[in-house]
Amino acid sequence: MTWRVNVRILPRTGLLDPQGQAVEHALRALDFREASNVHVGKAIALEVDADSRDLAEARVREMCDRLLANPVTEDFEIEITSEGSP
Amino acid sequence: MRVAVLRFPGSNCEPELFRAVERAGGEAFFLFHRDTDLAGAEAVLLPGGFSYGDYLRSGAIAKFAPIMEAVRRHADQGGPVLGVCNGFQILCEAGMLPGALMRNAGLKYVSRPVDVRIEHTDTPFTCAYAEREIVRLPIGHGEGRYVAPDEVLDQLERENRVVLRYLGGSADAPANPNGSSRDIAGICNRARTVVGMMPHPERLADPVLGSDAGHGIFASLLQWGATAVSGPLSTVNGQRTTEP
Numbered sequence: 606m607t608w609r610v611n612v613r614i615l616p617r618t619g620l621l622d623p624q625g626q627a628v629e630h631a632l633r634a635l636d637f638r639e640a641s642n643v644h645v646g647k648a649i650a651l652e653v654d655a656d657s658r659d660l661a662e663a664r665v666r667e668m669c670d671r672l673l674a675n676p677v678t679e680d681f682e683i684e685i686t687s688e689g690s691p
Numbered sequence: 692m693r694v695a696v697l698r699f700p701g702s703n704c705e706p707e708l709f710r711a712v713e714r715a716g717g718e719a720f721f722l723f724h725r726d727t728d729l730a731g732a733e734a735v736l737l738p739g740g741f742s743y744g745d746y747l748r749s750g751a752i753a754k755f756a757p758i759m760e761a762v763r764r765h766a767d768q769g770g771p772v773l774g775v776c777n778g779f780q781i782l783c784e785a786g787m788l789p790g791a792l793m794r795n796a797g798l799k800y801v802s803r804p805v806d807v808r809i810e811h812t813d814t815p816f817t818c819a820y821a822e823r824e825i826v827r828l829p830i831g832h833g834e835g836r837y838v839a840p841d842e843v844l845d846q847l848e849r850e851n852r853v854v855l856r857y858l859g860g861s862a863d864a865p866a867n868p869n870g871s872s873r874d875i876a877g878i879c880n881r882a883r884t885v886v887g888m889m890p891h892p893e894r895l896a897d898p899v900l901g902s903d904a905g906h907g908i909f910a911s912l913l914q915w916g917a918t919a920v921s922g923p924l925s926t927v928n929g930q931r932t933t934e935p
């Protein structure tokens with residue numbers, strides 16, 4: 606089965622995120638004063654062949670640990686958005 | 692001494708590394724990222740630049756290049772390895788040095804001279820300098836902010852592994868250019884033979900450029916090679932150089 610997966614990667618909480626800060630300043634300059642705690646990360650979309658949702662997630666977690674995210678500086682979330690199709 | 696200069700797609704300054712090694716009296720040769728052995732190299736230099744376009748993260752893809760397995764074996768046996776700029780980023784991504792290099796605090800790519808202090812001279816890349824010598828070297832990077840958990844930073848300090856540190860700054864060479872933790876500009880592994888640094892010593896290694904402040908890095912390597920006993924260092928017997 607093929608699963609559609611989104612991986613969301615954000616700078617680890619507590620680490621200086623200058624990009625997030627710059628975007629936050631820009632939002633405030635545009636008068637979006639309600640915006641705070643802005644962070645900029647990346648999203649990776651992929652499809653994964655696996656026999657079950659759990660197996661798909663386990664494999665994607667391994668991909669994150671080895672390549673997609675840096676364990677020192679980034680946190681990640683895995684979202685499986687659609688049921689597998691044969 | 693035979694010194695391999697690696698080339699990844701997107702590397703830069705590797706001819707400068709080559710020339711700096713030759714000027715220090717070494718025999719330099721290039722290896723490509725797809726090579727799988729070090730062709731008898733006694734030391735390995737990883738150049739700066741933007742390997743694989745810096746896609747995903749700086750160094751994240753280069754760490755899986757075929758040549759890196761051989762580099763890791765070489766390092767595990769106590770062989771000297773230097774990563775400059777992107778080379779430093781690759782060594783961190785590969786787990787051969789702890790920590791990571793993040794986007795500069797000021798967000799800008801910074802290209803200018805910096806004053807750094809040689810904190811320790813017991814590595815193959817700093818032994819020709821005087822302890823606590825201050826040298827002015829060029830930097831050019833957008834992601835040079837060294838980051839590691841506090842306990843790792845404490846450990847680096849305790850084990851005297853902060854090899855280069857940005858200094859207090861002057862008008863023409865301002866202080867810490869990127870927000871690096873504890874002003875760290877370069878570190879080494881536990882065995883002290885794998886060194887990573889953000890400054891580019893090879894860009895200033897010939898007096899014709901107005902200074903050869905970076906020459907000492909390469910002179911160190913040659914000096915170290917001349918005095919080191921051949922074969923694996925006794926200090927690294929049985930100890931893996933891969934960081935936790």
